[in-house]
Amino acid sequence: MYPIVSLKTEQPQTIPPKTWTVVRFPYDAESYDPLDMHAPVHPDGYRVKDWAKDSRSGLLWPDRADWVRLSAMIQWEPASSSGGYRELRDQIARDPLGLTKKGLDTTATDHRVPTPGMQSFTKGWPIFADPDVPLALRVWHDDARARKVTLAELKLERRT
Numbered sequence: 089m090y091p092i093v094s095l096k097t098e099q100p101q102t103i104p105p106k107t108w109t110v111v112r113f114p115y116d117a118e119s120y121d122p123l124d125m126h127a128p129v130h131p132d133g134y135r136v137k138d139w140a141k142d143s144r145s146g147l148l149w150p151d152r153a154d155w156v157r158l159s160a161m162i163q164w165e166p167a168s169s170s171g172g173y174r175e176l177r178d179q180i181a182r183d184p185l186g187l188t189k190k191g192l193d194t195t196a197t198d199h200r201v202p203t204p205g206m207q208s209f210t211k212g213w214p215i216f217a218d219p220d221v222p223l224a225l226r227v228w229h230d231d232a233r234a235r236k237v238t239l240a241e242l243k244l245e246r247r248t
Contacts, residue, residue, distance in 0.1 A: 091246035093126055093148055094119035099140065100165070100236040103227055108177075110146035110184050111162070111225045111240045114139045123151045125244065131219070132187065143185060146224045148244055150217035156246045157214050158196075160225045163239040164207035173231035176200045180213055184224040194226070206238075217244070 095113040103109045115128045115136070125148050128136045139145035150156065158180050167173055179197035183190055196213035217223060225242045229235050 091123060091151070091248065093121045093123070093244045094241070095121075095126055095148075095243070096239075096241045098239050100238050101140075101240075102234045102236055103229060104234050105229060105231050108179075108181075108184075108226045108228050110143040110181075111227055111237060111242070112139055112143065112145040113240070113242065115145070125149055125151055130222075146242075147185070147222035148224065148242070149222050150219050150244070150246075153216070153218050154246050154248065155214060156217045156244050157212060158223065158225075159210070159212045159241075159243040159245070161210045161239070161241040162208070162225070162227060162237060164202075164229070165236045165238050166204075166206050167202045167231075173202055173229040173235060175230045176202060176207055176209075177228040178209065178211065179226050180211075180215060181224050181226050182215075182218075182221050184222070184226055188221050190218075190221050217246075 136142045136145045182193040
């Protein structure tokens with residue numbers, strides 16, 4: 089088994105303004121997850137019933153402590169012609185929902201100015217992963233109304 093997880097969602101997700109939000113991923117459309125790092129039953133026994141409504145569906149639980157590389161792709165809906173967002177942000181978060189004693193720890197935060205048309209971004213970041221601390225991709229925008237992430241991917245790769 090190759091130590092990688094590859095998640096993808098093409099279902100638009102509504103992101104509230106000025107609120108860091110975990111990007112959610114379905115369980116029945118895994119691209120690749122042989123080690124069950126993105127399973128609906130979490131290591132603490134919690135079961136995600138509806139991935140589209142439960143932020144825990146955005147969590148990756150590393151299979152062991154190791155140095156990993158996380159990669160992500162995010163596509164936002166186009167900004168409106170009458171204002172819209174002026175800034176988009178994305179980041180990698182350890183324990184984004186405060187489920188462990190370690191608490192929230194973020195890294196690889198990017199602040200982006202929208203361009204005309206669709207907003208499409210990629211990122212890659214090495215990080216130390218702990219099997220007791222979930223990882224996630226989070227997004228944020230500064231529009232006055234909710235906006236949609238129209239497509240997202242998250243990948244975790246371990247060398248060994």
